[in-house]
Amino acid sequence: MREQADEIRQWISKGDHDLGTAKITYLHIREYLDTVTFHCQQAVEKYLKAYLIFQSTVFRFTHDLIYSLDLITQKDIDFENYYDTLSEIQGYAVEIRYPNETIYISKEKVENAMMIAKEVREFVTRKMNITVDYNDIIDK
Numbered sequence: 674m675r676e677q678a679d680e681i682r683q684w685i686s687k688g689d690h691d692l693g694t695a696k697i698t699y700l701h702i703r704e705y706l707d708t709v710t711f712h713c714q715q716a717v718e719k720y721l722k723a724y725l726i727f728q729s730t731v732f733r734f735t736h737d738l739i740y741s742l743d744l745i746t747q748k749d750i751d752f753e754n755y756y757d758t759l760s761e762i763q764g765y766a767v768e769i770r771y772p773n774e775t776i777y778i779s780k781e782k783v784e785n786a787m788m789i790a791k792e793v794r795e796f797v798t799r800k801m802n803i804t805v806d807y808n809d810i811i812d813k
Contacts, residue, residue, distance in 0.1 A: 678803070681723045685798065685805040688719030692790050699783060706778045713786035714738070714765035720790075720797045721745065724752075727801045736766035751800065755793070762786050 695712035698705050714736070721741040725732045728748050732741065738759040745752045765786065798805060 677726060677729075681726050681801065681803065682805050684719050684723035684726065685794070685803075688716040688723070688790075688794065689805070691716035691719065692787070692794065695787055695790070699787065706780070706783045709783050710762065710765040710778055710786045713783075713790040714762045716790040717759065717762060717793045718766070720793050724797045724801065738763050738766075749800070755796075758789055759793075762789055 691712040695709045695716065698712070699709045702708075717738060718736060718741065721738065722732065724745055725741060728745065730744050730748065732744055735741075739756070742752060742755060742759055
């Protein structure tokens with residue numbers, strides 16, 4: 674049980690690194706909006722994987738948030754409300770990382786991605802009843 678708790682905390686911490694990187698980049702390098710959204714998606718991915726470990730659910734490593742959500746909701750329907758929300762940031766894992774003139778990311782979309790990542794973190798840690806400290810840059 675202790676090993677599982679340690680692994681969960683490691684996944685949450687790694688997600689926090691992504692969320693912190695997103696926030697710092699957003700505050701200091703405004704033109705890197707694609708990088709900010711990528712890190713928000715990555716944070717959510719890690720928070721969901723932490724919850725899958727908490728559930729003792731076997732999963733494959735993928736950037737697909739909906740796949741992870743599907744696995745989670747098989748055991749916990751409280752996550753069903755996240756399908757629309759996570760669909761919004763799903764594409765930030767792959768499409769946004771490559772040159773593409775047709776993808777435009779507004780300031781509002783970026784701020785929404787950061788809010789989603791933080792909300793998922795809070796929900797997951799509350800559901801697992803764990804506390805994992807993080808740098809307060811995420812809240813600024």
